[in-house]
Amino acid sequence: MRNVERLVLPVLFAGVLVAMWHFAVVLTATAVFPSPADVFRGIVTLAERGTLWSYIGDSLLRVGVGYIAAVLSGVPAGLWLGWHPGLARALNPVIQMLRPISPLAWMPLAIIWFGVSNAAPIFLIFLASFLPIVVSMMNAVQNVPQAYLQAARNFGLSTPQMIRRVIFPAVLPRAIVALRIAFGIAWIVLVASEMIAVDSGLGYLIIDARNAGMRYDLVVGGMLLIGVIGLFLDVAIRSAERLPSVRWGFRE
């Protein structure tokens, strides 16, 4: 029963949805919205031409570089701010002021600074994921139970030992959640930035399909690819939640 619920039901639901989509297109005889078969044929054509793989590769490269740079700088920055409450108090107003600004609002500046190149979307992805990671890590450190820190000091751990053996494992579950959420944001920003700043990638595929030839089969195909790849990457990050040393931070 468990396996049925976890695998068969989602597949069944998706199948029903595709069937409804198909019949809706057939019954309304719409000229602007493609049927599932149209979309599938469109994607196959792109794959045969090779553009599909190069677009996916470009998108993954941009999101990979921008996101990994944000993780490598945001995690230590957040840990550091969480560890120094005075510093956090000083920087927090600025951080909270920058946070509600959509990363896409930086687009004009990104294009002036980096031109139409990979650097512009990478910069926007970095911006989009950096602040959420910093804020989550900072909060995670500040919320480490006092009892853990007191026990660590009692056993005579030095500050570096305490950070490695207590702070780091204590914030790990929240870090995984934060990295997952930040990746979701990065993926959304990637597509939007590729519509403006570059001439390849999945976001570009959508905007180009519309501009160049009203190819709505490729527009919808691009959307589905973004959704499916995003889902796989999210599942990959989530698999970290099953590590034995972080299971305590998640519900069974």
Add this chain to the structure above:
Amino acid sequence: MKVEISAVSHSFGAMRVLEDIELTVSAGELVVIVGPSGCGKSTLLNIAGGFTPPSRGQVRIDGEPVVGPDPRRIFVFQERGVFPWLTVEQNIGFGLFRVTEEERRRRIAHYVQLVGLSGFERSFPRELSGGMKQRLEVARALAVNPDVLYLDEPFGALDSITRLQMRRELLRIWQAERKTILFVTHDIDESVQLADRVVVMSQRPGRIRRILTIDMPHPRDLSDPRYIALRDSIFAEIGLAHHV
């Protein structure tokens, strides 16, 4: 004297929490500090443990002034102090980073057994009951071989049956290991069941009202008239009639 608390007073800002505490504890003695909530008994334990420097006065252990936390004196919380990302044996071994690997393994094995967690070495705390987590925390403390254990309402979060079992366990472990124990509780029955001496504290600002010697051998009979008389005298001291 193992622990000497002399002329300790403490304030948080303008609030006076402890007033002129004098208490000495001998090596191997089990002293229970009991008092109404907010009387400063936990603060006193934090001062003795070196976590809070007192506003005035001094704590000495073996004649040496306490200036900070020290692995020779371990503080045990309610079971929330165990590290949820470590297994039972990793938790017990947490403080054992200055000993050889062989010694570390020996001590982990010894304390797993002493606190009755055999078979759970590889379990994580989330797989344990509240009482097991509490025993795990005691084992982690004992593993570094401290001379003094500070227990701050260690059984407060447990149900009443588990709490009774844990008191018996604690007495068994104490008799096996002969540590000096300072135990804080608001439970008067608990204090009389466990202690060599009970320190009764007043409302805030906490002062020592009285120190009672419980001259009854373990195991103590809880219906013994002597037990009941001692317990009632503490109720009277705190100003509570023991009627519900």
